Amino acid sequence: MKKTNPHFETDAIRTQIERTTFLEHSSPIYMTSSFVFEDAEDMRASFAEEKDRNIYSRYSNPNGTELIDKVCKMEGAEAGFAFASGMAAVFSTFAALLESGDHILSARNIFGSTHSLFTQFFPKWKITHTYFRIDELENVEALITPKTKVIYAESPTNPGVDLVDLERLGAIAKKHGLIFIVDNCFASPYLQQPIKFGAHLVIHSGTKLMDGQGRVLAGITVGRADLIDKIYRFARIAGPSLSPFNAWLLSKSLETLAVRVDRHCRNALEVAQFLEGHTNVQWVKYPFLPSHPQHKLARKQMKAGGCVLAFEVKGGVQAGRKFFDAIKLLSLSANLGDSRSIITHPASTTHSKLSEKERMESGITDGMVRISVGLEHIEDIIGDISQALDAIC
Structure with missing residues (x-):
C-alpha cells in the first residue's frame, strides 16, 4: 500500500x-524579543490566551x-x-x-x-x-x-x-x-x-x-x-x-539528521568491529554489535546503533593515559553527536562527580573509554585509534 x-x-x-x-x-x-498588537482588544485577547499567537519570545x-x-x-x-x-x-x-x-x-x-x-x-x-x-x-x-x-x-x-x-x-x-x-x-x-x-x-x-x-x-x-x-x-x-x-x-x-546519523552509525559499527578484534581492548559495547548483551532489544527498539560506543583498554589507568595522550585526530572532549569524532574518559569527566561506588553501580569502570564516532573517513578514524592503542604496548 x-x-x-x-x-x-x-x-x-x-x-x-x-x-x-x-x-x-x-x-x-x-530575532525579536517581543511582538506588537493590532489594537487594545488584540492585546487583551492575546494575554488572556483567547488567541494562539506570539507575545514574547520567552513564551514562544x-x-x-x-x-x-x-x-x-x-x-x-x-x-x-x-x-x-x-x-x-x-x-x-x-x-x-x-x-x-x-x-x-x-x-x-x-x-x-x-x-x-x-x-x-x-x-x-x-x-x-x-x-x-x-x-x-x-x-x-x-x-x-x-x-x-x-x-x-x-x-x-x-x-x-x-x-x-x-x-x-x-x-x-x-x-x-x-x-x-x-x-x-x-x-x-x-x-x-x-x-x-x-x-x-x-x-x-x-x-x-x-x-x-x-x-x-x-x-x-x-x-x-x-x-x-x-x-x-x-x-x-x-x-x-x-x-x-x-x-x-x-x-x-x-533537515540533514537522517543522512548524518546513517553515516554516524555505519562508521560506529566499523569502529566497534575493529576494537572487538584488537588485542589491547578488554571489551567493547555497541548496541548493533552482535556481542552486545542486549543486541536483540536494540534491533527491536532502534533503527541502527547510534554514534556512541564504549570500550576498555587493557593495562589499567597507566595504559589508558598513554592511549589518550597518543590520540592525534580524534578530539578529547566531553561532547558527543558531533561531525568530528570525540573521545572521552567518563570517570574523570562527564561522571567525575559520582563517587567510585556510584560509578561502579552504573557500570563505569576507571578504564572505560567513550567514543562518539563522527563523519570523517572511516579509515582515518580507525587509523588514529589503532596507532593510539599500539602506543600503550
Missing part, C-alpha cells in the same frame, strides 16, 4: 513556519515553533517546548510536574548532571528518588510507592551504551498510572521513538546529534499535550527557553 503521510526525511525538511510576504524559501530568523517565537513542530512529527508527539540546553529541559520537565513529597523511580544509569539534580537539589524540595537496575526490571514494581509519580530512563545509556526495555517500562507506568519519561538523546528521533513503546514524554539534548556540529546548546521536551502545557507554564515564568537563533539553527540541522 502506498504511504499517504510524508516520510521522516521529508517531514524534517518540509516542516516550516508560514512564509512571509517575501515568499522566502528558507525560514528567516525572528516562530523559530521555536518550527523546531517544536518538526520534533513532534519526528517523535509522534502532541506538543513540545524548546529549552536553552538539554539540562534545562530535564530540570524544567521535572520541576513543572513534581511537587514536594513526590518520588521519582529512575534507572541507575543516567547522565551525571541528572544524577546531581536527584541527589543534591531535589532533596531540598523534599522530592525523593529510588534507582533501579536496568537489568533487573522484574524488581521495578516493588520499588513503586504511593508517592511515586515518574519513571525515568535513558536508552541507550550514557556512557555505557546499555539499553532499557522501553516497552516493559511503559507497561509498568501504564499499570500504575505513572508518567514515563525517556531521555532519547543518544538515539535521536531518527533511530528511536519512545512514545511508540509507552513513553509520555521524550527529552533531547539538541546539543548532540540534533545539531550535529557542536555549535549550539539546546534542549527539547515533547509528548502528551496536557503534560507539555504544565511544562510550558513553568518555562514561560522561569525563562529557560531557547533563543530564536539557536532554534533556527537547530531546525536547519534537523
Whole structure:
C-alpha cells in the first residue's frame, strides 16, 4: 500500500513556519524579543490566551515553533517546548510536574548532571528518588510507592551504551498510572521513538546529534499535550527557553539528521568491529554489535546503533593515559553527536562527580573509554585509534 503521510526525511525538511510576504524559501530568523498588537482588544485577547499567537519570545517565537513542530512529527508527539540546553529541559520537565513529597523511580544509569539534580537539589524540595537496575526490571514494581509519580530512563545509556526495555517500562507506568519519561538523546528521533513503546514524554539534548556540529546548546521536551502545557507554564515564568537563533539553527540541522546519523552509525559499527578484534581492548559495547548483551532489544527498539560506543583498554589507568595522550585526530572532549569524532574518559569527566561506588553501580569502570564516532573517513578514524592503542604496548 502506498504511504499517504510524508516520510521522516521529508517531514524534517518540509516542516516550516508560514512564509512571509517575501515568499522566502528558507525560514528567516525572528530575532525579536517581543511582538506588537493590532489594537487594545488584540492585546487583551492575546494575554488572556483567547488567541494562539506570539507575545514574547520567552513564551514562544516562530523559530521555536518550527523546531517544536518538526520534533513532534519526528517523535509522534502532541506538543513540545524548546529549552536553552538539554539540562534545562530535564530540570524544567521535572520541576513543572513534581511537587514536594513526590518520588521519582529512575534507572541507575543516567547522565551525571541528572544524577546531581536527584541527589543534591531535589532533596531540598523534599522530592525523593529510588534507582533501579536496568537489568533487573522484574524488581521495578516493588520499588513503586504511593508517592511515586515518574519513571525515568535513558536508552541507550550514557556512557555505557546499555539499553532499557522501553516497552516493559511503559507497561509498568501504564499499570500504575505513572508518567514515563525517556531521555532519547543518544538515539535521536531518527533511530528511536519512545512514545511508540509507552513513553509520555521524550527529552533531547539538541546539543548532540540534533545539531550535529557542536555549535549550539539546546534542549527539547515533547509528548502528551496536557503534560507539555504544565511544562510550558513553568518555562514561560522561569525563562529557560531557547533563543530564536539557536532554534533556527537547530531546525536547519534537523533537515540533514537522517543522512548524518546513517553515516554516524555505519562508521560506529566499523569502529566497534575493529576494537572487538584488537588485542589491547578488554571489551567493547555497541548496541548493533552482535556481542552486545542486549543486541536483540536494540534491533527491536532502534533503527541502527547510534554514534556512541564504549570500550576498555587493557593495562589499567597507566595504559589508558598513554592511549589518550597518543590520540592525534580524534578530539578529547566531553561532547558527543558531533561531525568530528570525540573521545572521552567518563570517570574523570562527564561522571567525575559520582563517587567510585556510584560509578561502579552504573557500570563505569576507571578504564572505560567513550567514543562518539563522527563523519570523517572511516579509515582515518580507525587509523588514529589503532596507532593510539599500539602506543600503550
